[in-house]
Amino acid sequence: MTTPLSPKKRYAIVGTGSRSMMFRKAILKTYADTCELVALCDINPLRMQAWQKEDGLDLPTYAPDDFEKMIETEKVDAVIVTTIDRTHHTYLCRAMEAGCDVITEKPMTVDVEKCEQILEVQKRTGKKLTVTFNYRYAPRNSKVKELLQSGLIGTVTSVHFEWLLDTQHGADYFRRWHRDKRNSGGLMVHKSTHHFDLVNWWLDSAPQTVMAMGDLRFYGRENAENRGEPRSYVRGTGDERVNGDPFALDLSKEEELKNLYYDCESADGYLRDQNVFGDGISIEDDIGVMVRYDNKAVMTYHLVAFAPWEGYRVGFNGTKGRLEIDVTEKAYVSGSEGDHNLSRNVKGGSTHEVLEPTTLLYRPHWGEPQKIELDETNTGGHGGADQILLEDVFSQTPPADPLKRAAGHMDGALSILTGIAANRSMATGLPVNIAELMPSL
Numbered sequence: 111m112t113t114p115l116s117p118k119k120r121y122a123i124v125g126t127g128s129r130s131m132m133f134r135k136a137i138l139k140t141y142a143d144t145c146e147l148v149a150l151c152d153i154n155p156l157r158m159q160a161w162q163k164e165d166g167l168d169l170p171t172y173a174p175d176d177f178e179k180m181i182e183t184e185k186v187d188a189v190i191v192t193t194i195d196r197t198h199h200t201y202l203c204r205a206m207e208a209g210c211d212v213i214t215e216k217p218m219t220v221d222v223e224k225c226e227q228i229l230e231v232q233k234r235t236g237k238k239l240t241v242t243f244n245y246r247y248a249p250r251n252s253k254v255k256e257l258l259q260s261g262l263i264g265t266v267t268s269v270h271f272e273w274l275l276d277t278q279h280g281a282d283y284f285r286r287w288h289r290d291k292r293n294s295g296g297l298m299v300h301k302s303t304h305h306f307d308l309v310n311w312w313l314d315s316a317p318q319t320v321m322a323m324g325d326l327r328f329y330g331r332e333n334a335e336n337r338g339e340p341r342s343y344v345r346g347t348g349d350e351r352v353n354g355d356p357f358a359l360d361l362s363k364e365e366e367l368k369n370l371y372y373d374c375e376s377a378d379g380y381l382r383d384q385n386v387f388g389d390g391i392s393i394e395d396d397i398g399v400m401v402r403y404d405n406k407a408v409m410t411y412h413l414v415a416f417a418p419w420e421g422y423r424v425g426f427n428g429t430k431g432r433l434e435i436d437v438t439e440k441a442y443v444s445g446s447e448g449d450h451n452l453s454r455n456v457k458g459g460s461t462h463e464v465l466e467p468t469t470l471l472y473r474p475h476w477g478e479p480q481k482i483e484l485d486e487t488n489t490g491g492h493g494g495a496d497q498i499l500l501e502d503v504f505s506q507t508p509p510a511d512p513l514k515r516a517a518g519h520m521d522g523a524l525s526i527l528t529g530i531a532a533n534r535s536m537a538t539g540l541p542v543n544i545a546e547l548m549p550s551l
């Protein structure tokens with residue numbers, strides 16, 4: 111606990127789903143001496159109530175129409191936005207217009223028009239907009255930044271980046287609101303915003319040209335039928351046709367999922383357990399992207415959402431050698447602490463995890479490869495990243511930031527533009543120039 115330097119900062123959270131619980135715990139526990147949670151806003155009043163039970167809270171709750179009233183009545187200093195992606199811009203802009211700083215979950219938003227709106231309001235109001243890019247804070251990813259910044263491998267000329275989502279975590283995007291591209295921008299925006307942000311930050315550069323190809327190849331009704339594996343159920347809860355299908359999620363079997371989603375369905379009709387082999391999926395699950403950066407580096411990137419293991423591999427080719435990172439991640443479903451494991455529910459008891467230590471390897475020209483030691487003792491959410499990020503966000507005396515990990519509105523914009531351009535390229539079959547995609551940038 112730190113010594114208070116000024117009155118407690120008053121926070122409101124909009125969007126009381128699973129991810130927002132990480133922020134609730136930070137404010138109520140770790141940063142309780144300097145921060146206060148004063149109000150909640152969500153479209154679902156039942157979820158706002160259920161969300162408070164675990165910590166015995168009784169906070170004032172507001173419907174979206176009363177968002178400005180909430181800020182005024184509860185004297186809110188800063189708003190944390192953890193709603194579904196396509197609504198982020200609404201709350202970011204309304205909060206900044208009402209005089210608040212904002213902290214938003216990634217992606218900052220899902221399309222160019224909304225991004226332009228956010229940047230215009232931020233510029234006019236001068237308010238602080240923080241995007242919580244937790245992956246930057248994972249000690250292993252920070253180490254990569256430190257090594258590249260030190261010039262260890264010289265000028266980086268190219269990056270080869272592969273990200274695998276496994277059939278537990280990857281499948282979850284096809285059960286939830288993310289499966290509709292209008293909500294999430296597809297995985298290129300919703301998920302890859304993390305990865306594209308890492309590369310912008312690692313290289314200290316910005317995307318210039320993007321070319322992508324991808325499709326829905328595994329999930330969805332048509333793919334399952336073509337493989338001769340159709341599933342007729344609509345949702346994973348309460349349907350005997352599920353019959354042990356490891357892809358089906360039964361909300362009634364996990365307390366948090368039951369309380370937060372299943373028991374709250376009557377208020378908004380949202381089903382969090384839809385059949386991943388059903389209709390209505392408009393996002394891709396297997397995508398290849400090529401990006402040219404301002405500093406001339408070229409990245410080849412691939413995302414697949416139905417892999418047998420979860421993790422990532424990145425190779426940086428430089429004028430003095432090569433740096434390689436190889437990470438196996440803990441798979442999970444939902445998003446609160448990052449690694450809380452609901453896999454029992456999904457896979458009926460086995461997680462199929464082989465947790466291998468991260469490998470970070472420096473290969474100099476003409477020399478022996480050198481293994482770089484990493485401190486992996488922090489086992490918190492997202493490889494220990496969430497805890498360090500929260501310190502940066504909530505502490506009144508945040509640690510020094512020589513690696514420039516704290517991300518603002520421009521980082522938020524640049525990271526989604528690669529994904530938005532990839533979506534456009536997939537639709538047109540043509541390369542997309544970022545400057546033409548968003549001339550105002």
Ligand SMILES: NC(=O)c1ccc[n+]([C@@H]2O[C@H](COP(=O)([O-])OP(=O)(O)OC[C@H]3O[C@@H](n4cnc5c(N)ncnc54)[C@H](O)[C@@H]3O)[C@@H](O)[C@H]2O)c1
Pocket residue numbers: 124125126127128129130151152153154157174192193194195197215216217242244287300444445446492
């Ligand atoms: N950084 C990370 O690692 C990470 C992990 C998980 C989620 N996230 C992000 O957090 C955000 C929330 O994700 P989640 O997994 O908690 O989703 P969720 O579905 O559990 O929660 C979303 C909440 O938003 C509410 N909502 C929907 N439309 C709304 C509207 N118009 N106005 C107000 N509230 C509305 C829903 O009722 C729900 O309570 C997303 O932007 C997601 O990308 C980030």
